Amino acid sequence: MVRTEKLTPGLVRVVLGGPGLDGYTAADGTDAYVNLAFAPEGAPYGPVFDPQEVRGLGLPRELQPVRRRYTVRSWDPAVRELAIDFVVHGDTGVAGPWAAAARAGDVLVLEGPACGYRPDAEADWHLMLGDESALPAVAASLEALHPDARAVVRLVCDGPEHQVPLSSPGDIDVAWLHRTGSSADGELLVEATRALDFPPGQVHAFVHGEAEEIRSVRRHLLLERGLQRSDMSCSPYWRRTMTDEAWRAVKRDFISAMDADVA
Numbered sequence: 001m002v003r004t005e006k007l008t009p010g011l012v013r014v015v016l017g018g019p020g021l022d023g024y025t026a027a028d029g030t031d032a033y034v035n036l037a038f039a040p041e042g043a044p045y046g047p048v049f050d051p052q053e054v055r056g057l058g059l060p061r062e063l064q065p066v067r068r069r070y071t072v073r074s075w076d077p078a079v080r081e082l083a084i085d086f087v088v089h090g091d092t093g094v095a096g097p098w099a100a101a102a103r104a105g106d107v108l109v110l111e112g113p114a115c116g117y118r119p120d121a122e123a124d125w126h127l128m129l130g131d132e133s134a135l136p137a138v139a140a141s142l143e144a145l146h147p148d149a150r151a152v153v154r155l156v157c158d159g160p161e162h163q164v165p166l167s168s169p170g171d172i173d174v175a176w177l178h179r180t181g182s183s184a185d186g187e188l189l190v191e192a193t194r195a196l197d198f199p200p201g202q203v204h205a206f207v208h209g210e211a212e213e214i215r216s217v218r219r220h221l222l223l224e225r226g227l228q229r230s231d232m233s234c235s236p237y238w239r240r241t242m243t244d245e246a247w248r249a250v251k252r253d254f255i256s257a258m259d260a261d262v263a
C-alpha cells in the first residue's frame with residue numbers, strides 16, 4: 001500500500017502499488033471488484049499469502065482468511081496504482097477498521113478483479129442509486145459516460161461533510177440524501193426514487209447498497225415503474241446488523257425473497 005487519503009469523515013481511499021500488482025489486469029466493467037483476504041489473529045501465514053493455497057491447507061475456520069469484496073475505484077495502468085474507497089463504519093468489522101488504521105507499507109491481499117456492469121451506451125438515460133458502499137462504482141460509472149449521456153443519481157450518506165464531488169463528461173443530476181438517525185433513514189432511497197420524474201426513453205439502472213434499501217428500490221422499479229430485470233444491475237452489497245459472514249450465509253435466500261416480491 002502506497003498511501004491513504006481521507007475523502008470524508010467516513011470514507012478512506014487506500015492506494016495500492018508495487019510489484020504485487022504486476023499481474024493485475026483491469027476488468028471491463030465500471031463496477032469492477034476484488035476479493036480481499038485478511039489473515040485473522042494467530043494465523044500461521046501472512047502478511048503476504050496466496051488465499052487459494054491457504055484454503056487448501058485445511059485450517060480450522062477461525063484461521064481461514066477473512067473475505068471481503070470491494071470495488072476498484074480506479075486503476076492507473078501507467079503507474080500501476082489501484083485505489084479502493086472503504087467506508088469506515090465504526091470499530092466493528094474487519095475491512096473498515098483495517099482501512100481506518102492503514103499506513104503506507106501495509107500489505108493488502110486481493111484476488112480478482114471481476115465485474116458485472118458498465119453503463120449501456122444504447123440507453124436513453126441512466127439511473128444510479130445507492131449508499132457510500134456503491135459510491136466508488138457510481139463515481140467510476142459516471143466518469144465513463146459518453147458526453148451525450150444523461151444520468152440521474154441519488155446517494156444516501158450521513159450529511160453534507162460525507163458527500164464527495166462527482167464528475168462526468170455526461171449530463172448528471174446528482175442529489176444526496178442525508179440520514180437523520182431515525183427509522184425513516186431506510187426509506188430515503190426508495191422515497192427519492194418514487195419522487196423522480198423519469199426522463200423519457202429506455203433507462204439503464206445501477207442499484208447497489210444496503211440490502212433492505214436495495215430490495216425496496218428494486219420492487220418499486222420493477223412493479224411500479226415497469227423496468228425489466230435486464231434494465232438494471234441490482235445487488236445488495238451489505239446488510240445492516242450483519243457481518244459479511246452472516247450476510248453471505250443468508251444472501252441466497254434473501255435474493256430468492258427479492259425475486260418473490262416481484263413474481
Ligand SMILES: Cc1cc2nc3c(=O)[nH]c(=O)nc-3n(C[C@H](O)[C@H](O)[C@H](O)COP(=O)(O)OP(=O)(O)OC[C@H]3O[C@@H](n4cnc5c(N)ncnc54)[C@H](O)[C@@H]3O)c2cc1C
Binds near residue numbers: 088097237
Ligand atoms: C461487489 C461489492 C462491492 C463492494 N464495494 C465496496 C466499496 O467499494 N466500498 C465499501 O466500503 N464497501 C463495499 N462493499 C461492501 C462491503 O463489502 C461490506 O460493507 C462489508 O460488510 C464491510 O466489511 P467489514 O469487515 O468492514 O464489516 P463487517 O464485519 O462485514 O460488518 C460489521 C458491522 O458493520 C456493518 N457494516 C458493514 N458495512 C457497512 C457500511 N457500508 N455502512 C455501515 N455499516 C456497515 C455490518 O452491518 C455489521 O453490523 C462492496 C460489496 C460488494 C458485494
